[in-house]
Amino acid sequence: MLKRFSCFQGHEWHLAVDTLPADANIVCPECGALPEKAEVVDTRDALVTEPVPEAAPVLPPKRRWMDENETPIRRRDGWPAAVVVLILLAVGVPLLLLVGGGILFMTAAWHHTEVVREEAVAAEEEAKQAQDDADKANKMKEAVEEDKRKRDRKAQEDAKRRRELALQEPYVKRLARVQHELARKNVIGAEEILDFSPPEERQWEWHYLKRLCHQGQMVTFKGHNAVVCSLPFRSDGKRIASASWDKTVKVWDPANGQEHLTLPHPATVRGVAFRPDGKHIASGGDDGIVRLWDAVMGQEIMPLKEHEGTVWSVAFSPDGKRLASASEDRTVRVWDATTGRRLVTFREHAGAVYSVAFSPDSTRVASASEDQKVKVWDAATGQEIFSLEGHRNKVYSVTFSLDGKYLASSSWDKTAKVWDAVTGQLRFSFRGHPDKEVIVRSVAFSPDGKRLAGGTWDPAVKLWDPVSGQEVFSLAGHVGNVYSVLFSPDGKRLASAGGEEEGSTGEVKIWDTTPVP
Numbered sequence: 001m002l003k004r005f006s007c008f009q010g011h012e013w014h015l016a017v018d019t020l021p022a023d024a025n026i027v028c029p030e031c032g033a034l035p036e037k038a039e040v041v042d043t044r045d046a047l048v049t050e051p052v053p054e055a056a057p058v059l060p061p062k063r064r065w066m067d068e069n070e071t072p073i074r075r076r077d078g079w080p081a082a083v084v085v086l087i088l089l090a091v092g093v094p095l096l097l098l099v100g101g102g103i104l105f106m107t108a109a110w111h112h113t114e115v116v117r118e119e120a121v122a123a124e125e126e127a128k129q130a131q132d133d134a135d136k137a138n139k140m141k142e143a144v145e146e147d148k149r150k151r152d153r154k155a156q157e158d159a160k161r162r163r164e165l166a167l168q169e170p171y172v173k174r175l176a177r178v179q180h181e182l183a184r185k186n187v188i189g190a191e192e193i194l195d196f197s198p199p200e201e202r203q204w205e206w207h208y209l210k211r212l213c214h215q216g217q218m219v220t221f222k223g224h225n226a227v228v229c230s231l232p233f234r235s236d237g238k239r240i241a242s243a244s245w246d247k248t249v250k251v252w253d254p255a256n257g258q259e260h261l262t263l264p265h266p267a268t269v270r271g272v273a274f275r276p277d278g279k280h281i282a283s284g285g286d287d288g289i290v291r292l293w294d295a296v297m298g299q300e301i302m303p304l305k306e307h308e309g310t311v312w313s314v315a316f317s318p319d320g321k322r323l324a325s326a327s328e329d330r331t332v333r334v335w336d337a338t339t340g341r342r343l344v345t346f347r348e349h350a351g352a353v354y355s356v357a358f359s360p361d362s363t364r365v366a367s368a369s370e371d372q373k374v375k376v377w378d379a380a381t382g383q384e385i386f387s388l389e390g391h392r393n394k395v396y397s398v399t400f401s402l403d404g405k406y407l408a409s410s411s412w413d414k415t416a417k418v419w420d421a422v423t424g425q426l427r428f429s430f431r432g433h434p435d436k437e438v439i440v441r442s443v444a445f446s447p448d449g450k451r452l453a454g455g456t457w458d459p460a461v462k463l464w465d466p467v468s469g470q471e472v473f474s475l476a477g478h479v480g481n482v483y484s485v486l487f488s489p490d491g492k493r494l495a496s497a498g499g500e501e502e503g504s505t506g507e508v509k510i511w512d513t514t515p516v517p
Contacts, residue, residue: 005035205473207513221257224506228497229483234274237488243272271313276320284311312354317362326353344382355397360404368395386424397442401449410440416454428469432456442484447491455482
């Protein structure tokens with residue numbers, strides 16, 4: 001079989017392959033290159049068309065490049081191409097690697113640049129968005145602040161208008177409005193009305209209501225089994241005593257209502273007093289005996305037994321040297337507070353004497369009587385200085401103002417009166433209730449003299465201005481009649497006592513103006 005071969009240089013040759021050994025290698029007879037293409041040809045066609053070039057000898061494997069009939073020159077004819085290929089490979093591969101590496105590096109650098117650029121663009125957009133959001137937030141904040149400023153200005157204008165309107169109404173009416181707002185649980189409104197009052201108007205009742213606005217409540221002492229009819233504070237204000245129809249005197253802590261001491265008596269107790277040094281207590285009652293007690297231990301020290309009827313009232317002189325007692329036997333007796341010796345007796349009243357009080361300088365004694373009169377005596381000699389006449393029924397209570405300028409008295413005629421303590425002239429008269437007949441059972445001046453408290457059978461505690469004669473406030477809360485009222489030495493607390501005459505309990509209340517912590 002005849003085949004036509006061709007190499008990469010375009011040389012062609014024919015060769016009868018049937019005569020070749022199986023392991024023969026075929027090479028180009030001109031360049032010695034291996035054939036790239038082989039195809040079977042028809043012998044007839046080959047003989048007709050063109051002469052067949054001389055076939056290359058078939059070589060065994062070990063003699064690939066030359067045969068015994070070939071010369072070395074034919075073998076060397078293939079080396080230049082091989083060298084070129086090797087040179088191309090030696091130069092081209094590194095160059096290709098270098099170029100490829102450069103391309104990869106440039107591609108990576110470009111990609112990195114693109115990433116950085118995209119990140120920068122994203123960061124710029126994010127910063128712009130953040131700035132836009134901040135601008136919007138600032139505008140919103142400014143709008144909110146402007147709205148708040150407008151509302152604050154309006155609130156201030158409204159408050160100013162309310163203040164102007166409030167100041168046009170009397171102080172007493174403002175207090176009534178405060179009580180109304182507190183009853184409606186409108187504490188803010190109540191305190192606003194209070195704050196409208198200028199400082200010079202703010203008296204005891206103002207401070208009391210201010211405390212109520214901050215949840216301050218009155219303290220109620222419940223321990224007596226009958227009406228409580230007399231109350232004194234100790235001079236330091238840290239203790240208060242109460243005398244009751246249940247035949248006891250009790251000593252309490254006014255801050256919390258804790259009971260500290262009970263002094264038992266054989267009969268109803270009508271009056272009780274602390275000695276100014278706080279070491280002794282005096283009491284008097286239906287058995288007609290004045291008793292002196294150790295205020296710490298609760299032991300009776302001495303009884304004073306000269307009265308011939310109920311002892312309604314007892315009082316120590318402010319200097320602590322004397323003790324006065326008023327009795328059903330129409331007398332007032334003055335005793336030496338240390339020895340118990342009687343010093344003087346006043347006998348000018350025409351009826352039972354219900355109340356007695358010393359002047360602040362301890363030189364005078366005032367007494368209130370069933371004979372409808374208040375008398376002022378010289379404490380040392382017992383001589384009557386003057387008699388105050390104006391009540392139309394028995395007078396139950398009398399007291400001096402702390403500066404000694406005024407006297408106050410209360411009566412069964414439903415009035416309380418304020419007198420000039422020097423001249424005896426009547427200054428004002430107050431009714432227990434403006435619209436009905438209400439007994440005023442007791443009276444007490446505040447330490448600064450700006451308020452007069454009255455215990456009424458309304459039942460309520462009234463507060464009057466002793467200078468203007470106007471009722472300024474009313475304290476409601478007692479169940480039964482109010483028999484006794486008294487301010488604490490510092491004026492911050494007002495104590496009141498009473499009870500139901502047919503009931504089984506008596507009560508003491510402390511109305512407090514001290515600020516709530």
